[in-house]
Structure formats: C-alpha cells, structure tokens
Amino acid sequence: MKESVIETAPVWPFIVFGAIVLVLVGAILGISYILGQHHKDRATGEAYESGILSTGSARLRFPSQFYLIAMLFVIFDIETVFIISWVIAFDELGWAGYIGVSIFIFILLVVLIYEWRNGALDFGPDGKKILRAYKKMRSSSSKAADSGSMQLPPPQPAH
Secondary structure, eight states: OOOOOOOOOOSHHHHHHHHHHHHHHHHHHHHHHHHSOOOOOTTTTSOOSTTOOOOSOSOOOOOHHHHHHHHHHHHHHHHHHHHHHHHHTHHHHHHHHHHHHHHHHHHHHHHHHHHHHHTTTOOSOOHHHHHHHHHHHHHHHHHHHHTTOOOOOOOOOOO
16 A cells, blocks of 8 residues: 655745735834824824815714615615526526516515515605694684684694
C-alpha cells in the first residue's frame, strides 16, 4: 500500500503578509495624524452640507406608519422579483410552475387583504370621521342660524 503524502503549506508567508499590512496601516494613520490639519473651527465637528451651517437638530420624530409602509413596500417588491423570475423560466417550469406561482399570488392577495383590514395601509386621516365631524358642524351651524345667531362654532378636530 502506498502512503499518501500530505504536504502542508508553510504558514510564515501569511504571518509576514499580515505584519506588513499592519505596519502599513499604522504608518499611514500615523503620518496622516502628524501631517494633518489640527484646527477647531466653529463647524469642524458638524456634518458638511454644501458649506451651509446647520440650524436646529436633525432629530425629527416620524410616525411608525412610515416605517411600516416602507417595510411593506420592500416585502412586496421582493415578491415581484420572484414573480418576474418565474416569468423568465416559464417554459422550463410548465404547469407545476404555473400552479406554484398561482398559489404564491393567492397568498399575496390574502396577506394584502389582511393588512388592509387591520389598517396597516391606513396612514392618512379617516374619511368617515371627517364626514361625521363635517355633518356635526353643519347641523350645529344650522341650529345656530335658526336661533338668529349667524356665528359659526369653532371646527372640531377630527381624531
């Protein structure tokens, strides 16, 4: 029987390469620190926006519905990629692929209806509440007109 000879590669070239990389990174960082500019102007620590100094804070609060809509967009966008890839491979997949993508689209529709019913897609004002507030305001203004006063009550905010 022949014995198999396993040759091991020497490790020292990798160690030398790693040492050279570390020395070069350290030298570049050190030289840039020594030769770099050291100043503390008014806008040195601020973000650069075309030379315009920032006013106020960039910390704005956004409703979570914006993030929800963004996530739903990404999810449905990825599903679109799946459907397009099925269209490209339509000839190779045959009826099994057609049935599979039909089930996939049906599940997408079920999920979309579920999200719609739970209000995940409602990020604007509710139209029914606005109409109720409008009708209430109209009825109270007509009662005020009947009593002789032409003054309208202040509008009620729709929440």
